[in-house]
Amino acid sequence: MNSPEIKKTYEEINSKIRKGKAVVVTADEMPAIVKSEGVKKAFEKVDVVTTGTFGVMCSSGAFINFGHTKPKIRASKVWLNDVEAYGGIAAVDCYIGATQVRDNDPLNMVHPGEFSYGGGHVIEDLIAGKPVKLRAKSYGTDCYPLRDYEKTVTITDLRNAFLYNPRNSYQNYNTAINLSKKMIYTYMGILKPDMGNITYSSAGVLSPLLNDPYYWTIGTGTKIFLGGAAGAVTWQGTQHDPSPERDENGMVIGGSGTIAVTGDMKEMSTDFIRGASITGYGCSLMVGLGIPIPILNEELAFFTGLSDSEIRANVIDYGIDYPDGNYRPVKEVTYAELKSGTVEINGRRVPSAPLSSYPKAKKIAGILKDWVEHGFTIGIPQVQIPSIPYNKK
Amino acid sequence: MKSVNVLLIFKKDIMYKPIIYRIARDFDIVFNVLEAKILPKLEGRLILGLKGTDQQLEKTIKYFTDEGVEVQVLADMIIRDEKICVHCGACTAVCRVDALYIDRETMEVRFDADKCVACGLCRMACPVKAMSGNAIDREI
Numbered sequence: 001m002n003s004p005e006i007k008k009t010y011e012e013i014n015s016k017i018r019k020g021k022a023v024v025v026t027a028d029e030m031p032a033i034v035k036s037e038g039v040k041k042a043f044e045k046v047d048v049v050t051t052g053t054f055g056v057m058c059s060s061g062a063f064i065n066f067g068h069t070k071p072k073i074r075a076s077k078v079w080l081n082d083v084e085a086y087g088g089i090a091a092v093d094c095y096i097g098a099t100q101v102r103d104n105d106p107l108n109m110v111h112p113g114e115f116s117y118g119g120g121h122v123i124e125d126l127i128a129g130k131p132v133k134l135r136a137k138s139y140g141t142d143c144y145p146l147r148d149y150e151k152t153v154t155i156t157d158l159r160n161a162f163l164y165n166p167r168n169s170y171q172n173y174n175t176a177i178n179l180s181k182k183m184i185y186t187y188m189g190i191l192k193p194d195m196g197n198i199t200y201s202s203a204g205v206l207s208p209l210l211n212d213p214y215y216w217t218i219g220t221g222t223k224i225f226l227g228g229a230a231g232a233v234t235w236q237g238t239q240h241d242p243s244p245e246r247d248e249n250g251m252v253i254g255g256s257g258t259i260a261v262t263g264d265m266k267e268m269s270t271d272f273i274r275g276a277s278i279t280g281y282g283c284s285l286m287v288g289l290g291i292p293i294p295i296l297n298e299e300l301a302f303f304t305g306l307s308d309s310e311i312r313a314n315v316i317d318y319g320i321d322y323p324d325g326n327y328r329p330v331k332e333v334t335y336a337e338l339k340s341g342t343v344e345i346n347g348r349r350v351p352s353a354p355l356s357s358y359p360k361a362k363k364i365a366g367i368l369k370d371w372v373e374h375g376f377t378i379g380i381p382q383v384q385i386p387s388i389p390y391n392k393k
Numbered sequence: 394m395k396s397v398n399v400l401l402i403f404k405k406d407i408m409y410k411p412i413i414y415r416i417a418r419d420f421d422i423v424f425n426v427l428e429a430k431i432l433p434k435l436e437g438r439l440i441l442g443l444k445g446t447d448q449q450l451e452k453t454i455k456y457f458t459d460e461g462v463e464v465q466v467l468a469d470m471i472i473r474d475e476k477i478c479v480h481c482g483a484c485t486a487v488c489r490v491d492a493l494y495i496d497r498e499t500m501e502v503r504f505d506a507d508k509c510v511a512c513g514l515c516r517m518a519c520p521v522k523a524m525s526g527n528a529i530d531r532e533i
Contacts, residue, residue, distance in 0.1 A: 055481065056520060112517070190487045190518050197486045274479060276520035286479065286520065341497065353486030357479045358500035 003384075004216035007297045013047045014377040022047040024372045026365040027206045027293075027304055034305025043301035048372050051208040052225070052290035052364030055201050055356025056187070056276050059167035059238060060098040060285040062123050062265060066134055067159040068092055074144035075136035079103070080122045087136070091144060095164075096122055098275075098285035111280060112185040118283025121275030123163070126155045127227070128270045161265040163227060163273070167237035169289050171209035171257035172244075172313055175200040175333060177350065180319030185280025189355050191318055198315065198343055198352045203361035204308045204335030208291040209257045211304045213250060214390050215242070217294050219381025224261060225290035225368045227273040230376070231263025233291075236385045243388050250390060251303070253312050253332060257385065261289065272364065286357075290364040292371075294378045299390065309336035315345060396444045398427065398510055399454070400470075400529055402463035403437035412460050413439075420453045421445065427490070427510050438529070440467065440510050468506040470526050471515065477523040478502065484515035484524065 016022040025033065027049050034042045064085065066078075069092070078087040078094040082103045085094035100119040107113050125132055136149040155161055176188035177195045184191050189199040204210070212218055222233040237258025244254030265273075272288030295301050314329035321328050333343050339358075342349045368376075403412075408431075416422040423444040431437045443450060457464050480502045484493045492508035493515055495501070513528020 054479065116522075185517075189483050190514065192487070199483075199486050274521050277522065278520055279517045284520075286481075339497070339500070341495065351486075354482035354495070354500070355486075357481040359480045362500075 004214070004299070005297050007043070008047070008295065010294060010296070010378055010380045013294045016047055017372055017377050018375060020373065020375070022372060024048045024050060024369045026362070026369050027051045027211050028362065028365070030304045031205065031307035034301060039298050039302045039305065042305060043295055043298045046295050046301065048378065049211060049293045049295060049304040050290060050365045050368040050372060051206055051211050051293060052288070052361040052368065053169060053203040053207050053356060054272065054288040054360035054364060055286060056278065056284045057165065057168045057287040058099055058187070058284050060163070060165040060287055061119060062096050063093065063160065063162045063164050064096060064158055065093050065160040066153065067157070069146055069149050071146045072144045073136055073138050073146035073149050074141055075138055075149070077137040079135040081117070081125065081132050083117070083119050083122050085119075098123065099282055101283050108280065113280060115277045115279070115281070115283045118275065118277075120283050120285035123265070123285060124270055124273060124275040126158075126161060127265055127268045127273055129154055129156075155266055162262055163231070163265050163268065164234075164260075164262045165287065166260050167239055167258045168261050168287055169208050169237075169259050170202075170255055171207070171213070172252045172311075173200070173202050173255055174316040175313050175338060176318045176322075177315055177330065177345065178319040179317040179321075184319055186318050187278055187281045187284075188318055189353070190279065193319070195345060195348065195350055198338070198345070198350045199355050200313060200335075200338045200352065201355040202313065202335065203356060203358055204311055204339065205306070206358070206361045206365050208289065209259070210251070210311055211293050212300065213246075213252055213303055214387045215257060215385040216300065216387075217296065217378075217381065218259065218291060219385050220383040221379045222291065222381050223376065223379035224292075225288070225364055225371070226261055226263035226268070227265070227288055228269035228271055229263050229267035231261055232379065233259050233381075234262050235260040235383070240386065242386050247312060249306065249310065251306065251311060253314060259385065272360070288360055288364050290368040292368055292376070292378055307336070308339060309334050311335050313338070394444055395447060395450060396442060397450060397507060398440060398442050398467040400465040400467055400511065401439045401441060401457060402465075403439070404461070404463070405435055407461045408437040410460070412457070412462060413441075416443075416453050416456070420449050420456065422449055422453050440529070467509050467511045470511040471506070471509050471513070471524060471528065472526045473504045474523050474525065477521055479521055479523075481520065483518045483520060487514040487518045489514065
């Protein structure tokens with residue numbers, strides 16, 4: 001149900017990549033190529049289109065194995081710089097979640113809270129090579145007698161540090177306005193009352209899953225750019241939804257697809273992974289991610305060739321509707337409008353602001369292009385991400 | 394012509410003395426009131442946008458100081474750390490005076506410190522703590 005028609009095979013493309021002969025372009029360059037040469041010629045000419053995105057992505061975190069201690073501990077509670085990591089996995093394994101806030105943080109007691117340090121910052125500090133205080137507690141067993149352990153470590157002391165993000169790279173996302181009478185502090189940024197501004201969080205034309213809207217080329221085993229290193233797609237992401245509203249081209253309008261991804265933190269860079277403090281909301285992680293899309297058929301040339309003016313997103317009220325759980329889009333806007341700086345809603349010009357970094361997204365797509373040109377082959381998806389049949393209206 | 398935004402603090406001993414009117418009359422300054430907060434018999438705070446030549450501006454600031462007005466040039470109050478900024482744009486959603494804005498060519502965030510009124514909202518909006526310095530609203 002989800003196998004695309006393959007007119008140019010993975011093997012053909014990868015063989016060209018190995019020889020350094022593949023034609024690779026970034027997703028923001030593709031619309032002009034398709035416009036001037038047409039879909040058919042663009043398909044024949046281009047082998048791979050690289051994408052990129054950099055923004056706050058909740059549902060991120062890291063699996064850490066800190067190595068066996070002497071005497072041994074079976075850690076049941078673990079903290080890194082006083083941020084609790086989940087220890088109920090194995091003796092010295094834990095999972096540090098990006099949104100976990102440091103112990104004794106005042107949270108939103110004085111609203112809006114600052115959330116100055118959390119799991120995302122621990123991940124950034126580890127990648128930066130900074131010393132991090134590791135603390136573990138146990139109840140003690142015959143084979144693991146130690147009950148308390150404390151040591152200052154850097155990433156090189158850790159046996160493993162794998163970024164493992166259960167939901168990243170949302171295919172498309174709400175844009176946010178505030179129709180209430182007071183300023184609100186949300187994960188979509190600070191929203192002024194009475195529709196004083198609109199925020200969005202997508203790289204639009206460069207965004208990975210918007211360039212392969214039916215996930216034909218993305219699945220378990222797809223090799224990606226993650227945080228500055230080579231990583232992989234492991235599975236569909238949590239909340240993955242292949243059947244949101246789609247437009248006449250088959251492009252998604254709502255939130256839709258997500259992916260779970262992993263990569264080795266020891267190879268990553270803080271240029272592309274950053275802890276985030278979102279005033280009034282909490283802590284999170286900014287993730288830089290890019291996917292190379294092999295142009296297997298003309299449809300993929302068509303989709304990668306869509307520009308910001310042909311990709312739409314819903315405007316959602318975060319003042320009343322969103323917190324109440326009412327999904328009632330106020331209108332649809334294009335990424336071209338959002339990126340212009342003002343959007344018209346109900347006859348008013350509303351200033352728009354991005355929350356994800358387009359310059360970083362562009363940089364990532366560029367680096368990935370360079371990698372592919374120098375031998376980074378396309379990972380053939382072994383398990384496809386759930387999709388729906390492609391029907392162009 | 395140059396423009397500069399200043400915060401003027403009038404302590405209670407001078408807060409009812411007419412001072413501002415002379416900057417237009419005597420120094421030929423074009424001024425605009427950007428924000429004002431007056432706590433009766435306690436303190437007055439005013440943010441003015443001043444336009445004039447270097448010499449006119451210098452004379453004006455000296456005049457304020459001589460009259461006992463505390464002057465802070467707002468461009469110096471909020472600082473962006475270029476190494477930390479990721480150019481996400483979250484600050485541009487809240488900047489009242491478009492001192493922080495997006496260059497539409499590159500989509501990078503630019504900071505025009507001369508326009509800044511040091512409200513401090515950018516510091517709250519920035520997810521990576523690239524903005525620092527003193528905001529005037531928090532001091533009152």
